Amino acid sequence: MSKIAVDEVAVSKMAVSKAVMSKVAVDKVADRKTTEREANVHRSSASPLANVSQILPFSCVDGPGSRLVIFLQGCNYSCKNCHNPHTITPCDHCGDCIPACPQAALTLDSSGVKPRIVWDSQRCNQCDACLSACSKQSNPKTQQYSVGQLLAQIRINLPFINGITVSGGEASLQLPFVIALFKAIKASPQLSHLSCMLDTNGSLNHTGWHKLLPYLDGAMVDLKAWQQETHNYITGRDNHRVFQSLTLLAQHNKLYEVRLLHIPGISDFDHEIAALSHYLNQLPESVRIKLNAFHHHGVTGEAAHWPNCHEADIQQLATQLSQRGVKHLVLPSVYL
Amino acid sequence: MTLLNTLASIVSDPHLSPKQKSNYLALEAEASLPYVAVSDAVTAAMQAGIICDMFEGHAPFKPRYVLPDYAKFLRQGSAHLELAAATDLDEAINALIILYHHVPSVTNMPVYLGQLDELLMPYVDGVDEQTLYRKLKNVWIMLDRTLPDAFVHVNIGPSDNIVCRTLLKIDAELKQVVPNLTFMYDPATTPDDLLLMAASNICECNKPHIANYPLHASAFDAKGFGIVSCYNALPLAGGANTLVRINLKQVASQASSIDAFFEHTLPTYCALAYELIEARAKFLHQESHFFDSFLVKEGLIEPSRFAPMFGIYGMAEAVDILLGNAPISEQMSDKPSKHYGHHDGANQLGYRISKALDAIVKSTPVTYGYNDRALLHSQSGISLDVDVTPGVRIPYGTEPNPVAHIQALAPHHQYYTSGISDILTIDATVKQNPEAMLQLCKGAFNLGFREFSANVASNDLIRVTGYMIKLSDIAAFKQQGSRTNTTGLGAEAAQNTGILKRQPRVAALELTPSYSE
Numbered sequence: 001m002s003k004i005a006v007d008e009v010a011v012s013k014m015a016v017s018k019a020v021m022s023k024v025a026v027d028k029v030a031d032r033k034t035t036e037r038e039a040n041v042h043r044s045s046a047s048p049l050a051n052v053s054q055i056l057p058f059s060c061v062d063g064p065g066s067r068l069v070i071f072l073q074g075c076n077y078s079c080k081n082c083h084n085p086h087t088i089t090p091c092d093h094c095g096d097c098i099p100a101c102p103q104a105a106l107t108l109d110s111s112g113v114k115p116r117i118v119w120d121s122q123r124c125n126q127c128d129a130c131l132s133a134c135s136k137q138s139n140p141k142t143q144q145y146s147v148g149q150l151l152a153q154i155r156i157n158l159p160f161i162n163g164i165t166v167s168g169g170e171a172s173l174q175l176p177f178v179i180a181l182f183k184a185i186k187a188s189p190q191l192s193h194l195s196c197m198l199d200t201n202g203s204l205n206h207t208g209w210h211k212l213l214p215y216l217d218g219a220m221v222d223l224k225a226w227q228q229e230t231h232n233y234i235t236g237r238d239n240h241r242v243f244q245s246l247t248l249l250a251q252h253n254k255l256y257e258v259r260l261l262h263i264p265g266i267s268d269f270d271h272e273i274a275a276l277s278h279y280l281n282q283l284p285e286s287v288r289i290k291l292n293a294f295h296h297h298g299v300t301g302e303a304a305h306w307p308n309c310h311e312a313d314i315q316q317l318a319t320q321l322s323q324r325g326v327k328h329l330v331l332p333s334v335y336l
Numbered sequence: 337m338t339l340l341n342t343l344a345s346i347v348s349d350p351h352l353s354p355k356q357k358s359n360y361l362a363l364e365a366e367a368s369l370p371y372v373a374v375s376d377a378v379t380a381a382m383q384a385g386i387i388c389d390m391f392e393g394h395a396p397f398k399p400r401y402v403l404p405d406y407a408k409f410l411r412q413g414s415a416h417l418e419l420a421a422a423t424d425l426d427e428a429i430n431a432l433i434i435l436y437h438h439v440p441s442v443t444n445m446p447v448y449l450g451q452l453d454e455l456l457m458p459y460v461d462g463v464d465e466q467t468l469y470r471k472l473k474n475v476w477i478m479l480d481r482t483l484p485d486a487f488v489h490v491n492i493g494p495s496d497n498i499v500c501r502t503l504l505k506i507d508a509e510l511k512q513v514v515p516n517l518t519f520m521y522d523p524a525t526t527p528d529d530l531l532l533m534a535a536s537n538i539c540e541c542n543k544p545h546i547a548n549y550p551l552h553a554s555a556f557d558a559k560g561f562g563i564v565s566c567y568n569a570l571p572l573a574g575g576a577n578t579l580v581r582i583n584l585k586q587v588a589s590q591a592s593s594i595d596a597f598f599e600h601t602l603p604t605y606c607a608l609a610y611e612l613i614e615a616r617a618k619f620l621h622q623e624s625h626f627f628d629s630f631l632v633k634e635g636l637i638e639p640s641r642f643a644p645m646f647g648i649y650g651m652a653e654a655v656d657i658l659l660g661n662a663p664i665s666e667q668m669s670d671k672p673s674k675h676y677g678h679h680d681g682a683n684q685l686g687y688r689i690s691k692a693l694d695a696i697v698k699s700t701p702v703t704y705g706y707n708d709r710a711l712l713h714s715q716s717g718i719s720l721d722v723d724v725t726p727g728v729r730i731p732y733g734t735e736p737n738p739v740a741h742i743q744a745l746a747p748h749h750q751y752y753t754s755g756i757s758d759i760l761t762i763d764a765t766v767k768q769n770p771e772a773m774l775q776l777c778k779g780a781f782n783l784g785f786r787e788f789s790a791n792v793a794s795n796d797l798i799r800v801t802g803y804m805i806k807l808s809d810i811a812a813f814k815q816q817g818s819r820t821n822t823t824g825l826g827a828e829a830a831q832n833t834g835i836l837k838r839q840p841r842v843a844a845l846e847l848t849p850s851y852s853e
């Protein structure tokens with residue numbers, strides 16, 4: 001119980017200190033190649049453990065109803081606008097962050113084949129100095145969870161939730177684990193009523209989706225930009241896969257929500273409004289079109305100089321979309 | 337200040353309405369009478385702020401809360417008020433409004449307006465939906481404008497009916513402070529879509545509070561109960577004759593050890609609280625002639641259904657003091673801590689204290705009580721409380737996430753028969769997802785919560801992708817960024833000229849029980 005409490009506030013603190021996180025540390029990684037990271041990510045390996053950066057016991061923005069959200073560490077995009085850059089890379093246990101910890105909460109366990117960083121949650125005061133010290137956009141406080149451990153966590157919160165959502169990072173990078181978790185939920189008479197949702201950047205391939213679909217109730221997919229170049233500029237990747245994923249999920253009635261992050265002057269939804277509206281209109285009517293407003297919180301690097309998205313910007317985009325027949329628009333409840 | 341000076345400053349106070357002035361003048365007059373006779377030990381404990389009479393006055397001449405049997409009144413009319421039994425909706429509404437003005441309470445406002453849907457349902461046959469909506473909306477506006485006190489309380493539910501749904505609709509539309517609203521939820525009779533309507537209303541306007549109907553009903557007899565004022569559950573056709581509360585923080589700081597607290601300190605101060613309860617209830621029942629009222633003669637209230645409320649507050653501080661924890665602050669709340677609300681050991685000590693209080697209250701007879709007993713109450717504070725947390729709540733600003741919050745407090749709820757209010761702060765993102773609110777409410781009741789109150793609007797914490805941030809942090813930042821220009825001047829002017837000091841039209845009289853300039 002107190003662990004959960006700590007987890008959540010831990011992150012709230014993280015958010016605050018990230019804002020002042022050293023720009024230098026982040027710039028150092030900016031030119032790191034995406035492929036280099038992916039080598040660390042093991043999308044295909046059947047790992048029995050999940051690399052979890054955080055568990056939120058109660059969320060109302062990650063799918064229908066009240067949800068427990070599991071955030072997995074590791075992402076294959078390098079979005080300039082990332083609000084959580086320390087979730088991008090799995091920790092490589094280099095130990096560079098150890099001296100930065102004022103509480104001596106970090107140690108290196110060298111007893112195994114490879115050294116491992118060990119985080120003592122009791123000593124940690126969530127100052128996040130370790131995050132600033134890490135030059136690899138990682139976090140020594142991520143934890144390994146087995147399916148059984150997560151099920152136990154879910155059971156504690158059972159009366160309060162309608163389902164669970166696996167988010168990230170990019171959740172689909174730990175696909176075998178996600179499948180194992182969803183499968184276990186669906187197999188348990190006590191838990192099978194919980195809906196299982198995935199929050200994703202849409203980069204998973206067809207084979208991956210087909211493995212997941214039998215256990216998946218729905219997905220929330222980010223569409224970060226309409227044009228290839230814009231998508232590339234923002235995320236470092238092209239968006240072919242995203243469109244393929246959207247089509248496939250829509251065909252199988254598993255597309256719950258498409259998320260458009262509006263960055264005035266940077267994202268291209270307003271310029272491509274006709275094509276975008278046309279595309280959204282062919283998705284099933286039940287699909288929620290969620291408009292998100294870009295803000296600076298936690299953002300580092302060049303995106304910190306991008307303009308904030310205000311309520312008026314979102315309203316304008318929403319008006320343009322609804323004038324072109326786009327329904328089921330969901331607007332932010334709060335602007336920062 | 338001498339009495340005359342105080343009276344003079346009340347009558348010439350620029351911020352009070354004539355009615356507010358009359359109220360404060362009356363309070364000062366009563367306060368100039370000798371206090372009901374109590375021992376020196378009680379007086380000393382009161383002066384030390386360990387037990388407190390909630391500023392109910394020196395010579396109680398009206399009960400703290402009164403819950404008339406409005407249904408009986410509508411059925412039989414009133415000889416005293418020269419009213420015949422109501423025969424249609426207009427007459428029923430008219431009669432209720434008349435009676436509201438004859439129901440006293442500690443604040444002189446009627447804190448209980450009845451189980452309004454149940455009361456009006458017998459009169460809505462043949463009234464079309466639109467007419468009903470229009471009439472009830474007028475009632476709602478009238479209540480807010482004529483009984484401007486945040487503690488004036490209406491009950492609805494648990495059954496599904498047109499009055500209940502219409503009132504929920506109106507309440508969300510008008511977003512008024514008055515009346516306060518409790519929706520009774522009974523899983524056996526309340527359909528999910530009605531509970532969802534209530535949950536959506538909370539997202540709109542932080543109302544209604546949702547009461548765990550079966551749990552409350554089982555604590556009272558067949559005649560029933562009502563939720564009044566600030567989430568107090570009391571017998572219908574009765575009420576509370578007085579409320580005396582114990583400051584557990586102070587009690588804990590008098591105790592030399594945890595054992596001494598349970599064996600000696602707590603029982604001692606409880607005994608003093610009982611002495612005060614007896615003295616105040618005796619004056620009310622024996623000297624004041626309140627129970628000669630037509631409310632008693634016409635059977636709308638019964639003296640035997642009035643109970644003293646045995647209130648406690650400062651549980652969080654008491655536990656932390658007994659465990660030797662330094663006071664918790666907002667800055668510390670995001671760290672692992674051994675504090676109340678955050679640590680299982682601390683929470684367990686809290687439950688033990690509640691259990692001990694329950695045992696004392698259930699075994700101590702009183703002269704004027706419900707089944708000869710007082711009712712335990714987790715008291716939600718008044719504006720004069722500084723550095724002490726209401727009831728058994730987790731200190732404001734240090735609350736964990738809503739689920740952990742409910743889990744930490746649920747085991748207390750079984751003990752507090754006459755009410756316990758824990759306000760859950762839910763971030764504003766819930767506004768687009770009332771199903772989440774509904775599920776949270778069900779989860780809370782599943783764990784034994786008596787009353788579910790959620791606060792959305794004033795919520796400072798907000799989810800951003802994977803984490804929570806505080807809107808005030810952002811605001812502070814934005815302010816720092818704008819220090820150099822002139823935006824600060826407006827706020828400064830407001831502060832210095834007191835233009836914001838005007839008393840609001842709608843007050844919360846129980847929170848500010850005495851006059852202060």
Ligand code: SF4
Binds near residue numbers: 094095117133135136
């Ligand atoms: S968090 Fe970063 S610095 Fe620390 S061990 Fe992991 S990769 Fe190295």
Ligand code: SF4
Binds near residue numbers: 127
């Ligand atoms: S947040 Fe990181 S640096 Fe700070 S105490 Fe915890 S482990 Fe150490």
